Amino acid sequence: MSGISSRGGDFSWPPAVTSLGHQWGLSLATSGYFDTATDNLGFRAAVEHLAGPTPGPLRATPKQLSKPAPRASGGRDPQERAVLQAAVSLYHNTLLAEPRALEYLFGRGLDAATVERCRLGYAPGGQLIAYLRWNRLPIGAALHAGLLTRDGAEFLAGRIVVPDLTNGRPAWLIGRWLGDNPPDDATLHLGLPRPKSLLGLDEARSSPTVIVVEGTFDYLTAKMWGYPVVATLGIHLRSDLIEALRGFRRQYLVLDNDDTGLEATQRLQQELGSTAILVALPGGIKDASQLAELPDGRELFAAALLQAVGQPVQDGPTL
Numbered sequence: 001m002s003g004i005s006s007r008g009g010d011f012s013w014p015p016a017v018t019s020l021g022h023q024w025g026l027s028l029a030t031s032g033y034f035d036t037a038t039d040n041l042g043f044r045a046a047v048e049h050l051a052g053p054t055p056g057p058l059r060a061t062p063k064q065l066s067k068p069a070p071r072a073s074g075g076r077d078p079q080e081r082a083v084l085q086a087a088v089s090l091y092h093n094t095l096l097a098e099p100r101a102l103e104y105l106f107g108r109g110l111d112a113a114t115v116e117r118c119r120l121g122y123a124p125g126g127q128l129i130a131y132l133r134w135n136r137l138p139i140g141a142a143l144h145a146g147l148l149t150r151d152g153a154e155f156l157a158g159r160i161v162v163p164d165l166t167n168g169r170p171a172w173l174i175g176r177w178l179g180d181n182p183p184d185d186a187t188l189h190l191g192l193p194r195p196k197s198l199l200g201l202d203e204a205r206s207s208p209t210v211i212v213v214e215g216t217f218d219y220l221t222a223k224m225w226g227y228p229v230v231a232t233l234g235i236h237l238r239s240d241l242i243e244a245l246r247g248f249r250r251q252y253l254v255l256d257n258d259d260t261g262l263e264a265t266q267r268l269q270q271e272l273g274s275t276a277i278l279v280a281l282p283g284g285i286k287d288a289s290q291l292a293e294l295p296d297g298r299e300l301f302a303a304a305l306l307q308a309v310g311q312p313v314q315d316g317p318t319l
Contacts, residue, residue, distance in 0.1 A: 082141065084171070100178070104178055109291075117223070125157030156190060158177060161174075198233075198245070199230060209252065210252070211228065214235070221301075235261065253268055
């Protein structure tokens with residue numbers, strides 16, 4: 001496959017392990033951070049080497065500021081936004097050096113451009129504190145944002161990480177366990193601990209119509225194919241999220257093709273009224289993400305959308 005480009009660096013599959021500054025394009029080779037020991041380390045090892053050992057249990061709150069930091073509309077203060085941005089950068093770069101995670105994503109039908117554009121990541125765990133310390137970012141903000149637990153563990157460790165972007169910056173993260181068999185004490189999907197929004201809502205607002213799917217990989221599949229899309233990340237929506245969907249002129253409902261998904265679709269269609277259009281997936285297809293694994297999946301998805309509105313089939317996004 002062709003190489004994956006990330007901030008000035010070109011990567012082949014599998015990614016070669018080179019010096020930190022060369023591989024990731026972080027422009028650190030002349031910043032004074034490098035020494036002869038780090039020059040031969042990979043990205044993860046270099047972060048840990050430069051930052052030193054990870055501390056023990058963490059304080060739940062950072063030092064008190066002289067003035068309260070202003071919060072953005074998303075409820076994040078500047079420090080929380082900074083640590084979220086750092087986490088997304090770390091996890092994205094880690095993903096590009098993790099063959100198992102890349103193989104999983106490509107096996108689900110996603111392409112390299114979608115991995116880059118959606119800033120997908122992988123959180124192996126045990127690296128974020130070192131990376132934040134290296135960038136002189138407050139650990140307390142990461143605690144408040146939900147990236148870390150009180151004992152210093154990474155909340156999304158072991159997961160493919162999908163950021164929800166607002167104005168191009170991460171406002172929330174959700175992780176999907178890498179593989180299909182999470183440990184007994186772990187869930188398959190896990191989002192940062194705050195009221196969830198509709199995944200992709202901010203980016204979809206520029207379109208008068210929107211596709212509504214259920215899961216993160218359904219969302220990524222529709223994004224890959226160029227459609228305006230949001231994911232409900234569940235079958236029950238709060239009233240404010242229903243109102244957000246009413247802001248679109250038309251909503252194409254493509255929730256999971258199982259009993260709970262069909263019930264959720266009927267309920268959502270009743271709540272939205274005549275602007276909501278039910279889209280029937282092909283027989284034997286559980287959700288939109290399964291189509292990404294088929295050679296003609298994009299065409300089948302487009303045909304399902306067009307059939308829902310009674311138009312002749314054509315290629316490409318139609319919304």
